[in-house]
Amino acid sequence: MSDYRIQGETGEWEVVIGLEVHAQISSISKLFSGAATDFGSEPNSQVSLVDAAMPGMLPVLNEECVKQAVRTGMAMGAQINRYSRFDRKNYFYADLPQGYQISQLYHPIVGEGEVVVTLDEKDPDSEQKTIGVERIHIEQDAGKLLHDQHPTMSYVDLNRCGVALMEIVSKPDMRSPQEAGAYVRKLRSLLRYVGSCDGNMEQGSMRADVNVSVRKPGDEFGTRTETKNVNSIRFIQQVVEVEARRQVDLIEDGGTVVQETRLFDAARGETRSMRSKEDAHDYRYFPDPDLLPLELTEEFLSECKASLPELPDAKRARYESELGLSAYNAAVLTADVESYRSFEELLSVTADKLGKSEKDIATSTANWALSIAPGVRNSLGEDADLSHDTAEASAAILQMQAAGDISGGQAKEIYEIVLKTGREPAEIAATEGLQQTSDTSAIEAEIDKVLADNPDKVEQYKGGKDRLFGFFVGQTMKAMKGQANPQIINDLLKQKLG
Amino acid sequence: MAGGAGVSGRAMSVDTQTVLKIARLARIAISEDEARALEPELNNILGFVEQLGEVDTSGVEPMTAVIPNTLRLREDAVTDGNKRAEVLANAPVSEEGFFGVPKVIE
Numbered sequence: 001m002s003d004y005r006i007q008g009e010t011g012e013w014e015v016v017i018g019l020e021v022h023a024q025i026s027s028i029s030k031l032f033s034g035a036a037t038d039f040g041s042e043p044n045s046q047v048s049l050v051d052a053a054m055p056g057m058l059p060v061l062n063e064e065c066v067k068q069a070v071r072t073g074m075a076m077g078a079q080i081n082r083y084s085r086f087d088r089k090n091y092f093y094a095d096l097p098q099g100y101q102i103s104q105l106y107h108p109i110v111g112e113g114e115v116v117v118t119l120d121e122k123d124p125d126s127e128q129k130t131i132g133v134e135r136i137h138i139e140q141d142a143g144k145l146l147h148d149q150h151p152t153m154s155y156v157d158l159n160r161c162g163v164a165l166m167e168i169v170s171k172p173d174m175r176s177p178q179e180a181g182a183y184v185r186k187l188r189s190l191l192r193y194v195g196s197c198d199g200n201m202e203q204g205s206m207r208a209d210v211n212v213s214v215r216k217p218g219d220e221f222g223t224r225t226e227t228k229n230v231n232s233i234r235f236i237q238q239v240v241e242v243e244a245r246r247q248v249d250l251i252e253d254g255g256t257v258v259q260e261t262r263l264f265d266a267a268r269g270e271t272r273s274m275r276s277k278e279d280a281h282d283y284r285y286f287p288d289p290d291l292l293p294l295e296l297t298e299e300f301l302s303e304c305k306a307s308l309p310e311l312p313d314a315k316r317a318r319y320e321s322e323l324g325l326s327a328y329n330a331a332v333l334t335a336d337v338e339s340y341r342s343f344e345e346l347l348s349v350t351a352d353k354l355g356k357s358e359k360d361i362a363t364s365t366a367n368w369a370l371s372i373a374p375g376v377r378n379s380l381g382e383d384a385d386l387s388h389d390t391a392e393a394s395a396a397i398l399q400m401q402a403a404g405d406i407s408g409g410q411a412k413e414i415y416e417i418v419l420k421t422g423r424e425p426a427e428i429a430a431t432e433g434l435q436q437t438s439d440t441s442a443i444e445a446e447i448d449k450v451l452a453d454n455p456d457k458v459e460q461y462k463g464g465k466d467r468l469f470g471f472f473v474g475q476t477m478k479a480m481k482g483q484a485n486p487q488i489i490n491d492l493l494k495q496k497l498g
Numbered sequence: 499m500a501g502g503a504g505v506s507g508r509a510m511s512v513d514t515q516t517v518l519k520i521a522r523l524a525r526i527a528i529s530e531d532e533a534r535a536l537e538p539e540l541n542n543i544l545g546f547v548e549q550l551g552e553v554d555t556s557g558v559e560p561m562t563a564v565i566p567n568t569l570r571l572r573e574d575a576v577t578d579g580n581k582r583a584e585v586l587a588n589a590p591v592s593e594e595g596f597f598g599v600p601k602v603i604e
Contacts, residue, residue, distance in 0.1 A: 027574050034577030043595040047585045048578035064574030092525050094599045146596070147603045154603065155596035158585070282523060292569040293562055 004176030006214065008248045015244040016221055017180050018172035018211040019236070021187060022165045023197040024141065024204070025068045031140050031164035032059030032102065039203050043157040051162040053097035058290055065164040066294065068196035069109050069138050070304045072166060075194045075311055076133050078113025082296045084137075086288045094156055095143040103167075105285045108137035109294065115170075115190065116313060117182040121335050123328075131183050132171035141165050166196070172211065172221065177237035184208065184233050189312055192337040207231045212243040213257070222247070223257040227264050227271050239264050243271050315340060323362035329370060342391065343369050350395040354402055361402070368398060372408075376415050388422040396425040404438040404485045405429065438485040440492070446479040447472070447492055461497060469493065510548060511541045 005012040030037060033050035050057040073080050085107040088100040113133040120126040143161035145154050168187065174180045188206060191197040198205050208231075213224035225247070227239045247257050261281075262271040310318070312334050319330035333343050347365050351358045373394060377384050397414055400406045406414065406429055414428045429435045437443065450472055451458055461468040476489050512520075517533040517540060528536070582595055591598035 029574055029576050029578075033579075034572070034575065035579030036576045042582070044582045044585055044597070045595075046579045047582070049581075049585070050578070052585045060572045061569060062574050063571035066571065090523070094597075094602050145602065147601065149596070150593070150598065150601075152601055153591065153593075153598040154601050155593070156599055157596055282519075284523065292567060294569050 006244055006248050008252050010252055013214045013248045014217045016172050016213045017174035017240055019170045020209040021168045022207050023191055025065045025164040025166055026197055027062055027064045027164055030162040031062050031065050033162055037163050041159055046159040051158055067304055069166050071194050071308055072196045073110030073136050075190050076113030076115055079111035081109055081111055083293055084109040085293045086291045087285045088288045089283045089285055095145050101140050102288055103139035104137035108135045110136035115186055117186045119178055119182050131173045134169040134171050136166050136168050139165050177240040180240055181233050181237045193309055193311055201232050208236055210236055210239045212240055214244050214247045223259050225260055225262050227262045230264050323359055325362055325366050329366045345391040346394055349391045350398050353395050353399045376412050380419055384419040388419055393418045393425055405435050407436050410434040436483045436485045438488055443484050443488055444492055446476050450475040510544050
């Protein structure tokens with residue numbers, strides 16, 4: 001898909017990238033306890049004694065989290081493991097009261113799958129690449145540490161402790177920062193379609209560990225480093241760039257890359273070694289004795305399957321084949337959940353109002369949704385109150401336009417007033433005089449007058465002075481106070497001037 | 499569901515260094531002397547457990563429960579939490595609703 005190369009002193013280097021994406025599973029309560037998962041609550045208010053790891057507390061698995069992980073796997077065409085198991089990953093840190101994270105090392109719930117990415121989603125001709133997914137497993141999130149609240153102490157908030165995560169592990173299939181970015185964007189879109197994660201990177205609902213190594217093209221994989229907890233797509237791409245550069249410089253200076261965990265310092269735009277202690281990765285995994293193996297029934301799997309929505313690639317193909325949309329429009333409308341949902345709602349309401357099929361009005365509705373309406377919103381900026389921006393209002397405008405009651409220009413003006421005031425489009429059209437008449441007899445009467453008043457110009461026109469057509473249109477429009485349907489004026493004039 | 503470990507070849511044992519490493523990973527402070535004393539104790543335990551290796555378990559699935567049982571799942575509902583005072587009750591230091599710990603930052 002892309003030949004991204006790093007120029008070194010000894011020639012060109014290729015970068016190899018694998019991503020471990022931690023996605024917070026959308027659930028009301030935690031993975032193993034009944035405490036809530038809401039973001040931004042009072043510190044330690046959403047903590048049960050299970051989350052706080054009090055002695056004798058036992059974990060009970062949340063069914064919804066299992067379902068969401070399975071649905072996510074299905075959306076990637078992945079193998080779903082009907083038998084999976086939970087293991088303890090042991091390490092000590094102040095944000096982990098249990099002293100271990102419950103995870104799935106040996107028997108993850110989801111096996112191999114794949115994600116098809118497009119480097120430039122907005123370009124329908126952009127080449128596609130399939131990125132392999134190695135596995136998805138379910139695990140607990142840790143708590144949160146605040147280091148800047150006290151001079152000598154760190155504060156611990158366990159609200160996030162025990163919240164369910166899916167760790168989606170890719171194969172080392174990406175070869176450029178752009179591919180890594182495209183993969184995360186596609187993953188985010190998929191998760192949001194499925195509804196298994198809200199994809200909110202600012203709130204930490206999706207974070208990635210970025211594995212990077214470099215090699216001479218065609219060589220074996222080099223030694224990789226893992227940069228932890230990168231929380232935006234831009235930073236992920238930046239990590240790939242700076243870490244690959246660092247490794248190339250290191251190797252060319254005669255050094256060797258050490259397999260280690262690094263952290264990204266966004267302010268300095270560099271990665272730094274995090275825990276150089278050799279035993280940092282000695283997690284001493286073992287099966288969690290508090291939890292029996294998770295066995296999924298055929299019935300459970302069919303429920304998961306049946307609850308899957310139409311996925312982005314299928315939807316995009318259908319928009320082109322069934323609705324007749326352009327490849328570009330189909331790609332943009334299906335790129336995210338919000339855009340396709342608002343489009344489908346608008347399409348459905350407008351089709352109902354017009355009594356037409358969705359296919360008949362799809363192109364004009366897409367044009368409205370992607371070009372006209374955003375243009376008006378952008379020009380209004382802060383003055384637009386988006387709570388007024390309903391499918392009902394847009395559909396009413398599109399309906400008046402389709403009936404010939406308003407022109408394209410009037411449609412924009414009405415939409416502008418809707419966004420500012422929330423008034424009804426029909427009322428705006430009537431009150432503000434934003435309408436045109438398609439009353440053929442009224443228009444015809446005015447045309448007849450115009451022609452009768454200007455016999456000389458009619459002669460000249462018939463003698464070949466075509467430019468005068470515009471004059472007749474203008475005079476008629478003026479007589480109609482600008483409120484006649486220009487298409488009808490055109491048609492009638494053509495007939496009469498034959 | 500990997501098969502059993504089979505008949506093991508060599509007996510597992512630990513040396514003092516390994517004892518010290520395990521202690522460090524478990525955040526248990528022990529002296530070299532204590533580690534040396536623990537070494538034969540741990541090796542005794544390992545030797546005892548090693549006897550299991552004499553049984554050929556290849557092809558035998560690991561037993562996860564004595565009586566046939568499956569993992570119980572719960573409904574996704576908020577049934578717990580909202581007990582900050584209880585959660586913080588045993589904390590050596592708590593301030594403003596947080597646990598207070600020695601500053602840990604990398």
